[in-house]
Amino acid sequence: MGNKAGGGFPPGTVPLDFNGLKLSSLEFLMASKKGKGKSKSNQSGSPPHNGGDGNQSGRTGHQAAADQSDEVAIDATRDVSSYSGAGVNAPAGESSIRGDQVDVKRRRMLVSGASVVGGLGAVALVAPMVASMSPSEKAKAAGAPVEADISKLEPGQRLTVEWRGKPVWILNRTPDALGSLETLTDSLSDPSSEVDQQPEYARNETRSIKPEILVMVGICTHLGCSPTYRPEVAAADLGADWLGGFFCPCHGSRFDFAGRVYAGMPAPTNLEVPPHKYLSETVILVGVDSEEGVAA
Secondary structure (H helix, E strand, C coil), X not given: CCCCCCXXXXXXXXXXXXCCEEEEHHHHHHHHHHHHHHHHHHHHHCCCCCCCCHHHHHHHHHHHHHHHHHHHHHHHHHHHHHXXXXXXXXXXXXXXXXXXXXXXXXXXXXXXXXXXXXXXXXXXXHHHHHHHHCCCHHHHHHHCCEEEECCCCXXXXXXXXXXXXXXXXXXXXXXXXXXXXXXXXXXXXCCCCCCXXXXXXXXXXXXXXXXXXXXXXXXXXXXCCCCXXXXXXXXXXXXXXXXXXXXXXXXXXXXXXXCCEECCCCCCCCCCCCCEEECCCCEEEECEECCCEECC
């Protein structure tokens, strides 16, 4: 119940003024019931009045009603005092409820804020990891197809371009170089290019799209060395039977003008022919298959 000095009453009750004592409707009802109970108890213990003066009887009845009202007021005061002293304070209770509601809202706000901060922290942590797993622009550029202009490439000359970090040779073979390919079949380890070291359109004697233009990766299939271009025939350091081609000085592997390895050499397979296509008569695109699109 509210504090009468402060004028506060519980919600839903009506303030009453009884003999100068301000009570709520609920308090007065409780006190009245208690007072009536005491009054009935007193009346049951009082002897009945017989006869007597009518005025005296009226005054006696009026006095009894006044006494009863005083008892009700006293009981109400006592009940209000005991009721208020129980530590129940309606406005304070309302304030406590409002405080709990504010605390719940604040708690939700803090939880939401912490979740947002945690999510941002997770994103900030994961983003660099994802970025580090993605290929760099340099790596993308290195793996992209490469155009090569062969308009000025004379017979017997070689042009080198870089594709995926590897040297790619483009050789304009002379008629003599092309003629030597037919005479070396018995001296080669894989003359028909049965091992998959070239696209299907280059699985032929010249290992090329156009017979005179050879496109080949310049890395030895043994230990990754780079062979040298040796077009001279019967070179002193290579022997009288040398008809020209490529020689790896690291371990002595020999390859003909089509990049086919000689039998008995350390290199196990022919040199690799990369995917390529002609954009025009004088422009080659390395890294894109002639028939199947971009190389895997």
